[in-house]
Amino acid sequence: MSVSPRPTSIVPGGLLRMFGLGVLLIGDSGVGKSESALELICRGHRFISDDVIQVRRTPRGGLIGRAPSISRYFMEIRGLGIINIREIFGPRSIALEAPIDLVIRLKKWQRKREFDRLGLRFPEDTPVAGVRVPQMNIPVAPGRNIATLIEVACKVHLLKRRGYTAALDLSAKLDRAIARGEGAKAGA
Numbered sequence: 018m019s020v021s022p023r024p025t026s027i028v029p030g031g032l033l034r035m036f037g038l039g040v041l042l043i044g045d046s047g048v049g050k051s052e053s054a055l056e057l058i059c060r061g062h063r064f065i066s067d068d069v070i071q072v073r074r075t076p077r078g079g080l081i082g083r084a085p086s087i088s089r090y091f092m093e094i095r096g097l098g099i100i101n102i103r104e105i106f107g108p109r110s111i112a113l114e115a116p117i118d119l120v121i122r123l124k125k126w127q128r129k130r131e132f133d134r135l136g137l138r139f140p141e142d143t144p145v146a147g148v149r150v151p152q153m154n155i156p157v158a159p160g161r162n163i164a165t166l167i168e169v170a171c172k173v174h175l176l177k178r179r180g181y182t183a184a185l186d187l188s189a190k191l192d193r194a195i196a197r198g199e200g201a202k203a204g205a
Contacts, residue, residue: 026146031066032082032117033063035171038116043122051094052163053164057164065084067092069084118151119151121170122153122155123155124156124157125156
C-alpha cells in the first residue's frame with residue numbers, strides 16, 4: 018500500500034531560512050520583497066523560494082514550504098531579470114524547504130497610518146494555508162534598511178518565544194522607578 022503525499026497549497030511570497038526560522042516574506046507587488054531577500058542571502062541566510070511557495074501541513078499541524086520544482090533556485094529582480102541564486106552564491110546559499118515559523122509583511126509606508134511602535138501587539142497571527150502563523154508588519158520607506166529590520170524582527174520573534182518582550186521589560190523598569198520616586202530621573 019503506497020502512502021499518498023500530503024496535499025499542498027500555493028502561497029504567494031518569498032521564503033528564507035534565517036536564524037533557524039522559516040521566514041515567509043509577503044507584501045504588495047513592488048514593495049521590495051525580492052530585493053530584501055537578495056540582501057539577506059548576501060548576508061548568509063538561505064534562499065528557498067521567490068514569488069510562489071508550495072506549502073504542506075505537517076502531521077503536528079505546522080507548515081513546511083518549498084519552491085515549485087520548475088522555479089527552484091530562481092528569483093526575479095526588477096532591472097536584472099531572472100537570476101539563479103545557486104549559480105551566483107553557491108549551494109550553501111539555498112535550502113530545499115523550511116518550516117514556516119514567521120510571516121513578515123512588508124507594507125508601503127503611509128504617513129497617517131498607525132504602526133505598533135512599542136511591540137506590544139506583536140505577534141498578530143495570520144492564516145497561511147489554514148494554519149495561524151505569527152506575523153510582523155514592517156513599513157517600507159526610502160532610506161529604511163529593510164534587510165536589517167527583517168533580521169531584527171527574527172531575533173525579536175525568537176526572544177518572544179523564550180518569553181522576553183523588551184517593551185514589557187522597559188515598562189516594568191519604569192514602574193519600579195516611579196514607585197521609588199525616580200520617575201523624573203527615569204527619562205534622563
